[in-house]
Amino acid sequence: MTFSVSWHTLLEECDDLPEEATLLTPLSQHRFRIGDVQEHRIVVEYLDRDVDETRPLQRDQFETLYRRITEAADGFDLSRLPTDADPYPAVLSLHPRFEVDADAGVIRETESPTGTQIIEGAPGVAPAGDEAEERTEPDVEVYGDALLLIDALERHDVTDLEELETSSLINLYTLLSDMQRNANDLRQAVSDALLDRLHHDQPVHGQFGSVQRTSRRRRNLKDEDEVLAALEEAGIDRERVLGVDADKVDDALEVTDLTESAVYELEEREYVRKAEVDEEVKETRLQGMKDRLAVSDDPEADELRAEIEELEDRIEELTEFKTGRKFHTQSGVE
Structure with a gap:
């Protein structure tokens, strides 16, 4: 499908919107409405701004976004948008073949009709994001924490x-x-x-x-007899580490050529950290x-x-x- 075909489909979708239909920008979460639809631009009106409440969105900018989306295998990363380009993906989501995935932070092309960034005022149209489904309490203990x-x-x-x-x-x-x-x-x-x-x-x-991904290593002393035998073989008198105290064993390791593995059971495990x-x-x-x-x-x-x-x-x-x-x-x- 060429951009020209997609553009005229988008214009038709904008024309068909009720006047009170309110959209939401996916990143800044600003509310706006479609004010005017013209051949080479779509004019939007912000509802929560005191200045610059009217903004023309140009066709060539939509075409640039269209190219980026169709060239991306997993969708176009919304964080790569310029600061003032936030309404473009919201408007483009009115096209039945483009959707904003808030979870993944992308806008992508799809094979079937999708939801939009409309949050209110359009009967029969599924709202976007958090309004898409009725709030239900999940069966997990952490619900309510934040x-x-x-x-x-x-x-x-x-x-x-x-x-x-x-x-x-x-x-x-x-x-x-x-x-x-x-x-x-x-x-x-x-x-x-x-x-x-x-x-x-x-x-x-x-x-x-x-x-x-990173790793953390834990040490546990081996059997006491095995530790003492290894230390004695290295010339360390057993009285120096009698009782196999970990601190004393570490002191002994510093003055010998013994490796940690000779006296410690080493365990390395993988984990995820923020x-x-x-x-x-x-x-x-x-x-x-x-x-x-x-x-x-x-x-x-x-x-x-x-x-x-x-x-x-x-x-x-x-x-x-x-x-x-x-x-x-x-x-x-x-």
Whole structure:
């Protein structure tokens, strides 16, 4: 399909939208409507801006985005968009063959009709993102810990992690690590699912952050007689390490040519640790959720607003990023 055909299909879709149909930009979460449809541009009107509320979106820019999408095997990464280009993928999602995947952070071409970035005002059209499905409480203990984590869990089947895309696993793991409360069992499961997909010293990025594969080594002393025999053979008097105290054994290793493996059972295990948290993306997504709740008449909206206010009070502490030098030795993952 040529761009010219796709462009005229997009114009027809825009013309058919009700005047009150409201769209949402996928990154900045700004609400806007289609103001005018012309042969070479689509004019949009922002609903939550005091200045620059009207913006013309040019055909040639849509064509550039179209080329990028069709050339990408797994969709075009939305984070590569210029700051002022956020409405383009939202409008293009009105075309039945293009969709925005918020989980993966991409816009892609599909073979079948898809949902759009419309969030209200268009009867019969499935809304985008968080509004796509009715909120339901998942059967997991961590529900309620934070609004962002709830949002991610509702859009993923965490009972079958092997079926999730790597980018989705990374998003889940980042949020679970941030919470560090009531999530250890599920976080370990996500770590196990990611482990075979990562390589050492090669961070893999998702929408909310990145993870990388690393290793940790644990030492356990061998049988006491075996340790003493090895030390005596190396010329170390058994009285110096009587009782096989690990500190004394380490002192002895420093003055001999013995290797650690002679007196320690060495075990190396792989695990996943959080490498980076994108606070700006998380704050932007949270603000977008607040904006949608502000215009919602749903009886649950007041409760959700209270949850968001509480989350904002503790978001800095809960999302604090710790470097790889700090470990929780009681857990296999960070």
